């Protein structure tokens with residue numbers, strides 16, 4: 733097995749408040765889906781942000797594909813581990829669907845041809861191909877989420893963390909999401925899904941479950 737994410741003796745506390753997260757040992761396998769479950773406020777999002785470098789541990793270490801994140805910039809981590817926020821509209825800001833998809837490449841002035849094709853292919857694959865000129869303010873919740881996922885996939889991360897991705901989605905959009913997850917797994921990506929919804933947990937029954945309880949992470 734290839735280990736995608738490895739956490740050892742991690743401790744973290746926010747500057748304000750008295751919440752602390754402790755994760756003595758965690759391994760997430762590449763090419764598989766893992767579930768991170770736990771009640772509201774238990775520390776799931778905090779754990780995800782520590783893995784993808786948005787928060788930095790006060791002690792212990794996080795490794796992604798064998799590299800300590802303490803040695804990596806946020807951008808370097810982001811190229812390997814993509815994080816879909818619980819509220820994907822927080823990740824959208826460029827105006828239209830198409831601008832959102834090409835924003836980073838536009839900044840980097842990279843090869844327009846290849847990135848344009850990649851963006852179009854991703855939008856088509858996620859059923860957003862016809863919405864290129866639509867303002868992000870006129871997208872449904874499910875469309876916003878798929879667009880945020882598409883923008884993350886533009887960077888071709890090997891591993892994805894999705895934070896409570898079913899919240900606010902109707903049945904139809906949930907089913908589309910599950911199929912997308914299957915598809916990403918078939919491509920060989922690793923995925924961690926944060927959730928406390930039984931439907932998702934049952935859909936991916938057999939997936940390794942990491943439990944977070946009042947700041948304690950355990951398998």
Ligand SMILES: Nc1ncnc2c1ncn2[C@@H]1O[C@H](COP(=O)(O)OP(=O)(O)O)[C@@H](O)[C@H]1O
Pocket residue numbers: 746747748749751770771772773774775776777778779
């Ligand atoms: N920026 C912050 N500063 C201080 N405390 C925070 C901050 N963000 C979250 N917390 C607290 O940390 C705890 C865990 O939050 P979180 O990781 O978001 O839980 P979950 O995602 O499992 O609902 C909660 O008690 C929350 O209030």
Ligand SMILES: [Mg+2]
Pocket residue numbers: 776777778818895
């Ligand atoms: Mg959360």
